[in-house]
Amino acid sequence: MRGLKMLARALVMAAILGGPATAQDLVEVAPGVMLNIVEAGEETAEPPLVLVPGWSMASGVWRTQIDHFSRSRRVIAIDPRSQGESTKTGYGNTPATRARDLRAVLEARGVRRPVLVGWSQGVQDLAAYVTLYGTDDLAGLVLVDSAIAGGARSMTPENAEANTVTFVRMAIYQQYQAEYVQGFLEAIITQPQPPERLERLAADAMKTPPAIGVAIMIADLFGDDHSAAADLIRRPTLIVASDSSPELARQRALAERIPGARFEIVEDAGHALFVDQPERFNALLAEFLAALPDEPEG
Template structure:
């Protein structure tokens, strides 16, 4: 939404982390089974928010975390009322098709993805639509790549930012 509204001309760079760009309602038809599964999960979220959030954390984080990390994330998630969270997810997953915005990104872009992501093929396709994109896959990480492999994640970010400060305009760090 930001890119569609403001563009990227004022950004030095952009980082996208393990997320395919929504193709909106078009994706429902293209991935009917996946869409149905996501909608079923939203019903669970509505009825059993704490259990859903804990299960989600177990799915998106594959490495053991320090004491209290998962509880803290679940507690934070509980601050969003289920009706609001569901509305946000439906709008994000099934609302606007944002794939056309990828071609509008005109700044260096780092896409960091889990090598085992179910969305990897879509992320690779999205990277192909961005003129100055670089896709980096992080091995042995689930969706929360920054928690599962924090050192590798930080290394990629630091290199990207460093390259932004030394790159000539229009080049890809």
């Protein structure tokens, strides 16, 4: 029975993603908390690619990357807790707990020496992962269009206006989720997309209850300070930023702080730059992957 369910899920996801056959399954990461994962590609000598989406998004936002990179390696994309098809819970909606969830998925699926790719909120999750586990078990890190948030200490007079905007937006989101999600997608995706894809992304975003969505955002930006994770990274790192990012300078500074980090800017793209300019993003990621050192013996 489980095999038939997996086959059905694979066929559905292949139709959705328009690429190689994929498998969709649930992984228990904590008592009563199941994470939805999408897996594609075969195990090869190349490091697996693990894709972590941003706030309220699900694994489907990585559709083009799953299609492209699963031709040469194993690819896993996750729905973080309380997002997409994963369990909705009022507990643990923080970068640190999502980092533990990610670790649980890697262990459950026997993923060795992965390259972790985090976008937006996913950058906070990877920073928390590095804080908790270091980078010895990784082949590399890719941080997409976000600096590492400074936590509550970042609420300074200099940032007062930006923080006020965040709280105003969250108040609107909690009252008018559908309208907010529509405007949110229009803001982060600036290049024309097939209507059905935008509808799918909006439907995924609507699966996060608004009260939980607000809690996630506040924990991401004003919770624990994981900025010291930059000093713990000992693996090749790629930072990719949109040319329109308000955090461009902070992302550049982050790249300068991480030894040997590569910093790239994608032009004519919004926050979801891998959706707006998939060919450019995929090429940058492919170059980074090709340059990774071989796994050390032993």
